[in-house]
Amino acid sequence: MSALAPTIEAFFTQRLIAQRDASPRTIAAYRDTLRLLLAFIYDRTGIPPSRLDIGDVDAALIGAFLTHLETVRGNSVRTRNARLAAIRSLFGYAAIRHPEHAELIQRVLAIPTKRTTRPDVSFLTPTEIDALLATPETDTWIGRRDHTLLVLLIQTGLRVSELTALLCSDIHLGVGAHVRCHGKGRKDRATPLTAQTVSVLLAWEHEHSGSPADPLFLSRRRGPLSTDAVEWLVTKHATTAAATCPPLRNKTVTPHVLRHTAAMQLLNAGVDSSVIALWLGHESIATTQVYLHADLALKEQALARTTPPNTKPGRYRPPDQLLAFLEAL
Numbered sequence: 377m378s379a380l381a382p383t384i385e386a387f388f389t390q391r392l393i394a395q396r397d398a399s400p401r402t403i404a405a406y407r408d409t410l411r412l413l414l415a416f417i418y419d420r421t422g423i424p425p426s427r428l429d430i431g432d433v434d435a436a437l438i439g440a441f442l443t444h445l446e447t448v449r450g451n452s453v454r455t456r457n458a459r460l461a462a463i464r465s466l467f468g469y470a471a472i473r474h475p476e477h478a479e480l481i482q483r484v485l486a487i488p489t490k491r492t493t494r495p496d497v498s499f500l501t502p503t504e505i506d507a508l509l510a511t512p513e514t515d516t517w518i519g520r521r522d523h524t525l526l527v528l529l530i531q532t533g534l535r536v537s538e539l540t541a542l543l544c545s546d547i548h549l550g551v552g553a554h555v556r557c558h559g560k561g562r563k564d565r566a567t568p569l570t571a572q573t574v575s576v577l578l579a580w581e582h583e584h585s586g587s588p589a590d591p592l593f594l595s596r597r598r599g600p601l602s603t604d605a606v607e608w609l610v611t612k613h614a615t616t617a618a619a620t621c622p623p624l625r626n627k628t629v630t631p632h633v634l635r636h637t638a639a640m641q642l643l644n645a646g647v648d649s650s651v652i653a654l655w656l657g658h659e660s661i662a663t664t665q666v667y668l669h670a671d672l673a674l675k676e677q678a679l680a681r682t683t684p685p686n687t688k689p690g691r692y693r694p695p696d697q698l699l700a701f702l703e704a705l
Contacts, residue, residue, distance in 0.1 A: 378426070378427050378428055378429045379429055379430055379474065380428045380429055380430050380432070380433065381426050381428070383430065383466075386469075387465075387466050387469045388403065388407070391469050399562060405458070406465065406466075409458075409463065410466070412445075412459070413438070413459075413463065414428070416440075416444055417433065420440070421437075430470060430477045430481075431477060431480060434483065435484050438460075438463060438487060439487060442459065442460060442487075445459060453490050453492035457489045460487060461489075463484070467484045467485055468485065471485075498627055498628070498633050498636060499636040499637040500530075500627070500629070500633065500634070500637045503621065503623075504621055504623060504627075505637065507620055507621035508526060508617045508621075508624070509523065509527060510617070510620075511613040511616045511617045512613060520579075520583065521580070521593060522613060523576070524577060524579075524593075525539070525606070525609070526610070527577075528555070528573060528576075528577070529610075529635070530634050530637055530638055530641075531569065531570055531573045531638060532555060532569070533567075533634075533635045533636075533639055533656050534555075534635070535559065535632075535657075536603045536606050536631040536632070537560075537603055538558070538559055538560075538657075539593070539606060540600060540602065541558065542557060542591065542592040543588065544584065544586045544589070544591075545589065546592065547577055547592060549569070549574050549577055549578055549581065552568070554566045554567055555569060557657075560659075563657055567655060603631075606631055607630060610629060610630060610631050610634065614629035635656070638655075638656075639655075639656060642655060
């Protein structure tokens with residue numbers, strides 16, 4: 377076994393698990409990155425992963441891997457940068473264990489992240505929300521489950537992973553009704569519930585009749601819903617709702633879009649962005665600023681409070697008939 381293999385094993389067992397106590401999601405993300413990288417190197421060089429040495433994995437090879445992610449696998453720039461972050465973390469650890477490869481490691485650590493544009497935040501209007509919530513057939517068990525799930529997503533803005541991890545004991549419907557979740561970055565938070573959401577959840581709780589340790593939302597087979605299943609059912613109901621609400625045809629509705637919708641509802645209600653950051657479980661208030669950019673109505677209100685400059689429109693007149701002809705082409 378080469379020097380790279382025990383370094384990777386120690387990176388996971390000693391650095392990520394023992395020293396950093398990384399979450400299972402972080403470990404899985406780093407694992408998947410290295411599996412893709414090792415498979416790419418094997419296809420490119422023919423060297424089995426267990427026989428790779430640190431000197432075999434240079435900056436040029438990793439650069440080719442990052443290009444492969446975008447051009448062949450069709451990954452976004454954000455995914456490419458996330459893969460690079462995992463590789464940097466590994467090589468930062470390798471720098472301590474293998475100072476003899478310091479120059480090669482520094483070249484890898486110097487690979488820059490690629491800049492990316494931030495798209496406009498997509499969210500649903502009140503009319504689109506009503507159309508979506510009216511889609512599930514509430515005369516069936518699956519329809520009532522989906523309706524409850526959509527109501528909870530739109531009102532609380534939970535991440536899809538937080539939603540699927542909810543247990544019956546996480547819902548508190550008495551005085552001070554709220555839902556508790558274990559969010560990203562190991563942050564626990566409680567999100568208050570409106571009276572309408574409470575009434576929907578009370579009906580679902582009565583029908584569910586599960587123990588406190590049971591998942592709040594079950595699949596047809598009475599197991600917990602997966603994130604893929606939630607993605608699928610949101611897309612299904614959005615497609616159906618588009619038949620009666622044409623604006624939905626131009627939107628790709630996902631659970632994360634419903635999270636954006638919850639944030640925009642709070643913003644339009646005049647809630648401060650710092651409170652919205654706490655509501656959504658954001659690490660930094662800067663993350664919440666994207667909703668300010670997306671709210672055109674808020675910008676129009678700001679414009680209405682300003683005084684327009686005292687100016688008159690001017691008109692260009694070409695100095696010659698031939699120039700006028702050329703300008704008109």
